[in-house]
Each structure stands twice: as structure tokens, then as C-alpha cells.
Amino acid sequence: GALVYQYPRRTICKSGTSMRMECQAVGFQATSVAWYRQSPQKTFELIALSTVNSAIKYEQNFTQEKFPISHPNLSFSSMTVLNAYLEDRGLYLCGAGTPNTGQLYFGEGSKLTVL
Amino acid sequence: GDQVEQSPSALSLHEGTGSALRCNFTTTMRAVQWFQQNSRGSLINLFYLASGTKENGRLKSTFNSKESYSTLHIRDAQLEDSGTYFCAVDTNAYKVIFGKGTHLHVLP
Numbered sequence: 180g181a182l183v184y185q186y187p188r189r190t191i192c193k194s195g196t197s198m199r200m201e202c203q204a205v206g207f208q209a210t211s212v213a214w215y216r217q218s219p220q221k222t223f224e225l226i227a228l229s230t231v232n233s234a235i236k237y238e239q240n241f242t243q244e245k246f247p248i249s250h251p252n253l254s255f256s257s258m259t260v261l262n263a264y265l266e267d268r269g270l271y272l273c274g275a276g277t278p279n280t281g282q283l284y285f286g287e288g289s290k291l292t293v294l
Numbered sequence: 295g296d297q298v299e300q301s302p303s304a305l306s307l308h309e310g311t312g313s314a315l316r317c318n319f320t321t322t323m324r325a326v327q328w329f330q331q332n333s334r335g336s337l338i339n340l341f342y343l344a345s346g347t348k349e350n351g352r353l354k355s356t357f358n359s360k361e362s363y364s365t366l367h368i369r370d371a372q373l374e375d376s377g378t379y380f381c382a383v384d385t386n387a388y389k390v391i392f393g394k395g396t397h398l399h400v401l402p
Contacts, residue, residue, distance in 0.1 A: 213390065222380065223392040270335055274390060281324065283390050287336040 181207040183275050185286035192263055193294055199259045200289040202273035208253040209275035213283060214246070217270040226271075229256060260291060268293045297321045298383050300393035308401050312352075312369035315396045317381035319362050325384040326364040328355055331395070332377045340366070340379075368398075376400045 184203040192198045202212060211230045215223040227237040229250040237243060250256040256275070260267050270290050274283035299318045307313055317326060325344040329337050341348050343357040343364065352375075354367040364381060378395040385391060 215392070222394045223382070225390070228389070270337075272337060281384065282327075282342055283384070285327075285329070285337060285339060287338075290335055 181205070181277075181284045183209075183273060183284045183286040185271075185273050185289050187289055188287065189290045189292070191292045191294060194264055195262055197259055197261045198263055198291055199257055200271055200273075200291075202256045202258075202275065202286055204254045204275040204284070207275075207277045207284070209256070210253060210278055211276040211283075212248075212250055212256040213274040213276070214248060214256075214258050215272040215274065216267075217272065217288070218266075219269060221269075223272055226258070263291065263293045265293050267291065297385075298381065298391050298393040300379075300381055300396050302396060303394070304397040304399070306399045306401055307368070307371045307375075309372060310370055312367065312371060315366040315368070315379055315381075315398075317364045317366075317383075317393055319364075319383045321383070321385050321391070323359070323362070323383045323385055326355075326357055327382045327384070327390070328364070328366050329380045329382065330375075330377050331380065332374075337380075371398075371400045373400050373402065 182205040186201045213228045214226040217223045226241045229235045248258045270288040272288045274285045276283040328340040341355040347356045357364045380395045382392045
């Protein structure tokens with residue numbers, strides 16, 4: 180079956196430092212990867228959508244300068260939260276998709292706490 | 295307004311009872327997914343539907359594209375069913391929009 184693993188599951192970083200999170204697709208080819216953030220007590224906001232061999236599309240309020248994304252192959256993507264501050268805390272979710280089904284398969288998320 | 299609306303926003307059920315959660319959408323959608331976010335914050339995939347009905351144990355989900363809604367039915371609720379239930383709508387290829395969730399509290 181199609182599975183998506185995210186690492187780390189939880190991390191704590193100091194204010195102003197950066198944190199990198201990874202997303203691994205197993206059992207299918209992840210041609211597209213979407214990154215979401217769930218801020219405390221809120222729903223999931225789309226940060227950006229990355230498609231292999233295409234430009235990464237960032238949503239309003241999110242920038243490449245703040246959330247650089249790498250999607251080097253069909254099984255892996257990473258995103259970094261640069262200069263993290265309190266407002267960046269939350270659960271970061273990765274969803275990976277394949278054109279065969281059009282469905283995004285989601286990982287369990289990476290929880291970021293900023294001190 | 296929001297493209298994906300969930301109701302109710304919060305729900306309390308006694309163990310052994312059941313209810314239905316609803317997801318209305320105002321945008322063209324190809325499919326709907328349902329998730330449970332448990333007390334640890336992890337997101338658990340429940341269903342992906344492009345049409346019709348799916349059932350898994352005590353959970354059943356339906357998708358009505360004509361009337362633009364989906365439902366998640368829970369029967370014989372257990373304590374471990376507590377959490378927040380999100381529906382997420384596939385608007386087109388890989389563009390998924392989440393609702394704000396229904397907070398379910400199962401009471402002993």
C-alpha cells in the first residue's frame with residue numbers, strides 16, 4: 180500500500196533557529212508533494228505544492244525564503260522552517276500524490292515547538 | 295465564505311451511541327477524505343471517497359457530489375474515538391482544502 184512517513188515526529192527549537200523536516204513516500208511515486216501547517220487550535224493551511232520537474236507553488240502568506248522546499252526525486256521531499264518564531268509552531272503535514280489516482284496520501288505530521 | 299464547512303463544530307456522545315458528522319463544500323470537488331486527529335495530535339486517515347459509500351468497522355462515509363456534501367457516521371462510539379475529525383476536499387489535482395474540524399468527545 181501507499182504510505183507516507185514524516186521525520187521528525189516532534190521537535191523543539193529555539194526562537195530564531197531553523198528546523199528541517201522530511202517526507203518519505205513508500206509504495207508509490209510521489210510526483211507531487213503538498214506541505215501544510217496546522218497552527219494551534221486551527222485547521223490545516225496549504226503552504227506550498229511541489230511537483231517534480233515543475234516550479235514549487237507557494238500559497239499566499241508563505242514564501243520560499245521562509246519555507247524552502249526540496250523535492251529531488253519521486254520518493255522524498257523536505258521542507259525547512261527558517262528562523263522559526265512562536266507563530267511558526269504547529270503540526271506540519273506532508274501529503275504526497277501520484278497521477279495514477281490523484282489522491283494525496285498524508286503522513287502523521289511533524290510537530291514543531293518553538294521556545 | 296469557507297469552501298469547506300464542517301458541522302457540528304463540537305459533539306459529545308456517550309459510549310455505545312452514534313452520530314453523523316457533515317462536510318459541506320461550495321467548490322467543485324473530485325473526492326473527499328476524512329481524518330481523525332487523535333489526542334496525541336497524529337492524523338489518521340479514515341476514508342478517501344470519489345463517490346458512493348465506504349464502510350470500515352464502526353465508521354461509514356458517504357459522498358454526495360450532486361448536493362455537495364459528505365458525511366461520516368460513527369456507531370457504537372468508544373472512548374478512543376475522541377478527537378478532532380477533519381474532512382478534506384480534493385478540488386483538483388493535489389489541491390486539497392481542509393475543513394475546520396469537528397471536536398468529538400466520547401463520554402463514559
